[in-house]
Amino acid sequence: MDATIWLGSALALFAIGLYCVTKRNMIRILLGVEMILNSGNFAFIYFAAQHAAIGVVDPLGQSIVFMSIVTGGCVVAVGLALIVNAYKHFKTTDSRELRRLRW
Amino acid sequence: MVIPASMYFLFSPMLVVLTGLLAERTGQPKLRDVVAVLVSALGVVFAWTLYNALQAAPDNILVFSLGGGPPLGASFEIDLMGMFMAFSATILGFFATVYSYNYMEHDTRLTEYYTLLSALVVGMLGVAFAGDFFTLFIFWELMGIASYALVSFRKNLPGPIEAGFKYMIMGSVGSTVLFFGIALVYGITGTLNFAQVSTVIHGQPMNLWYYLIFALFVIGFGVKSAIVPMHTWLPDAHPEAPSPISAMLSGVLIETGLYALTRVLFILFEPSFFKLTIAVFAALTMTLGNMMALRQDDVKRMLAYSSIAQIGYMLIGVSTGLTYGLMGTLLHILNHSLMKGLAFLSIGSVVYATGTRDINKLQGVGKMMPFTTLAVIVSFLGLGGVPGTNGFISKFILFNAALGAGMLILAILGVLNSALSMVYYLRVIMVLLSGEAEEGMTAKEAPILMVGVTLVMAVLIIVLGLYPSPAVGIASRASEALIDNISKYIGVILS
Numbered sequence: 270m271d272a273t274i275w276l277g278s279a280l281a282l283f284a285i286g287l288y289c290v291t292k293r294n295m296i297r298i299l300l301g302v303e304m305i306l307n308s309g310n311f312a313f314i315y316f317a318a319q320h321a322a323i324g325v326v327d328p329l330g331q332s333i334v335f336m337s338i339v340t341g342g343c344v345v346a347v348g349l350a351l352i353v354n355a356y357k358h359f360k361t362t363d364s365r366e367l368r369r370l371r372w
Numbered sequence: 373m374v375i376p377a378s379m380y381f382l383f384s385p386m387l388v389v390l391t392g393l394l395a396e397r398t399g400q401p402k403l404r405d406v407v408a409v410l411v412s413a414l415g416v417v418f419a420w421t422l423y424n425a426l427q428a429a430p431d432n433i434l435v436f437s438l439g440g441g442p443p444l445g446a447s448f449e450i451d452l453m454g455m456f457m458a459f460s461a462t463i464l465g466f467f468a469t470v471y472s473y474n475y476m477e478h479d480t481r482l483t484e485y486y487t488l489l490s491a492l493v494v495g496m497l498g499v500a501f502a503g504d505f506f507t508l509f510i511f512w513e514l515m516g517i518a519s520y521a522l523v524s525f526r527k528n529l530p531g532p533i534e535a536g537f538k539y540m541i542m543g544s545v546g547s548t549v550l551f552f553g554i555a556l557v558y559g560i561t562g563t564l565n566f567a568q569v570s571t572v573i574h575g576q577p578m579n580l581w582y583y584l585i586f587a588l589f590v591i592g593f594g595v596k597s598a599i600v601p602m603h604t605w606l607p608d609a610h611p612e613a614p615s616p617i618s619a620m621l622s623g624v625l626i627e628t629g630l631y632a633l634t635r636v637l638f639i640l641f642e643p644s645f646f647k648l649t650i651a652v653f654a655a656l657t658m659t660l661g662n663m664m665a666l667r668q669d670d671v672k673r674m675l676a677y678s679s680i681a682q683i684g685y686m687l688i689g690v691s692t693g694l695t696y697g698l699m700g701t702l703l704h705i706l707n708h709s710l711m712k713g714l715a716f717l718s719i720g721s722v723v724y725a726t727g728t729r730d731i732n733k734l735q736g737v738g739k740m741m742p743f744t745t746l747a748v749i750v751s752f753l754g755l756g757g758v759p760g761t762n763g764f765i766s767k768f769i770l771f772n773a774a775l776g777a778g779m780l781i782l783a784i785l786g787v788l789n790s791a792l793s794m795v796y797y798l799r800v801i802m803v804l805l806s807g808e809a810e811e812g813m814t815a816k817e818a819p820i821l822m823v824g825v826t827l828v829m830a831v832l833i834i835v836l837g838l839y840p841s842p843a844v845g846i847a848s849r850a851s852e853a854l855i856d857n858i859s860k861y862i863g864v865i866l867s
Contacts, residue, residue: 283552290545298541305548312555320562329444330558333506337551340513344544347520351537358530367534 275315282308295355295362299348306341310334375436376425379448381418382498384411385491392483401482405473408486412469415462415493423455431860432853435503446510447565449503449861452850456702457500457624457631460709464623465493467825468616471717474819475616475724485525492518492620496628503861505554505564508632512550516543516596519625523613535605535612542595542605550592556585557640567862570639578645586646589636590653597629599687600657603680607664610676611729615720618672622679623713627705630683634690634701638854643693651691651782658684658789665796670729671722674796675715678755681793682708688770688782697773698851703843704766707754707836711763714751714829718744721818721826722804731800735807740815745804747826752797754833757790762836765844 289301317330524536
């Protein structure tokens with residue numbers, strides 16, 4: 270029962286993130302990527318609590334969550350820089366306007 | 373175990389960025405370029421030292437742990453298969469950096485460029501040497517972030533920004549999906565170390581979670597290695613990046629994805645579990661790659677589609693599940709890194725001199741740039757698999773392995789695709805060699821360093837084609853390593 274709730278919410282977050290990635294606004298797409306990453310973080314934290322030994326939460330699960338937040342931050346930084354540059358060139362944040370490259 | 377001093381090479385991007393900032397401040401920008409070239413040469417030395425250390429080690433496996441023993445600490449596991457990737461990455465990284473010295477000299481922000489290039493190589497080395505999912509994920513992201521920034525490096529043009537954005541979104545969705553898969557593996561096993569995961573998972577009955585993990589890993593790694601339904605970023609990103617970066621992406625980055633996929637699949641599952649799925653992906657990838665390459669007029673875009681097709685050939689070896697097939701895959705990774713690297717670098721020289729990427733406008737270039745054209749011809753013949761070049765050897769082994777594994781259809785498809793691919797390679801060669809140049813078309817031979825790099829790589833392709841036995845020998849031992857080494861690695865970790 271417990272596992273269903275926690276893993277269910279992680280999978281739901283994953284699905285919401287994937288849905289966001291299919292949207293038109295570039296910033297919303299980037300938020301969708303972050304949500305998928307956070308669903309992974311969420312699952313890790315739940316599993317770390319599950320694998321607790323002698324009353325202490327498993328530090329391995331916690332440490333990878335910290336590192337993934339850091340790398341996620343780097344990806345968002347690169348993504349935002351790209352969005353700023355795309356806005357300079359195309360004067361919009363609509364991703365469907367990015368269609369110069371085809372086939 | 374003591375960490376050898378050569379492993380500090382993984383910090384080399386710091387060296388490049390510090391000297392770069394210092395050189396800019398003191399007004400000696402050439403110093404930074406020289407340091408970048410030296411650091412990339414150091415990478416080859418690093419791979420060679422590590423190879424020698426590996427030869428001396430018992431069981432041909434080296435294991436280092438950082439921050440405590442295996443369940444908690446991050447670990448590097450270095451074996452012959454990882455060394456194979458490391459050699460491909462560092463050698464092509466060296467050639468690309470030397471080539472950039474002339475190719476990029478009119479660009480600004482070169483400190484960032486060389487730092488990111490160095491970080492890209494280090495990221496690939498880390499993925500090749502990773503001993504647990506933690507290390508794998510961190511270096512995977514390092515490699516990814518460096519390549520997103522490098523693809524969109526020329527930010528004053530709209531093309532690179534568009535391609536970079538597509539690549540960034542697809543690549544980061546891929547790595548987050550991969551991260552979710554790693555979370556599920558952790559949930560099942562309670563550890564991230566490859567050896568411990570393997571001991572827990574092998575022999576368990578398959579349930580729904582394993583199928584989910586398999587799907588997440590194939591999508592996560594498949595995006596970076598451009599397996600067909602996930603390939604759409606590649607034909608945009610590779611042509612728009614600067615040519616040395618195209619060579620790095622096409623020559624080693626997508627293969628690093630394939631390498632990580634192979635390694636993880638063999639750790640988690642039995643070959644019989646994933647054989648058929650991977651075979652279907654292989655057939656789709658090579659057929660679609662070649663079909664799309666046929667209809668391109670942009671020469672770099674054509675090469676990008678041809679990279680997708682070559683990934684399909686490499687997947688044949690994985691899908692056989694035999695050591696012989698894996699040997700073909702590894703050999704093709706090394707050969708492809710030389711051939712596709714050379715193809716992008718030499719075509720880069722042509723683009724540098726003529727300023728156009730349209731195949732139809734390249735008539736008569738052969739007379740104006742004889743040495744570069746020679747390099748183009750060697751690399752294209754190699755990619756097509758003409759006997760006498762190294763591409764022939766690895767393709768022969770791959771198709772032979774498919775026959776040996778009883779996959780007749782896959783072998784026939786491979787041979788047909790190989791023949792089909794000659795059409796577009798020969799088209800470019802024909803255009804370069806024939807006809808007169810258009811009015812007002814002038815092209816000089818590229819600068820000496822660029823020509824030198826391409827000719828050295830062309831010679832390497834011919835040498836490895838005529839005298840393949842050392843490379844084949846190492847590849848065969850490396851492919852055995854993949855299958856046996858899990859048990860050896862388990863022995864080292866658990867002892």
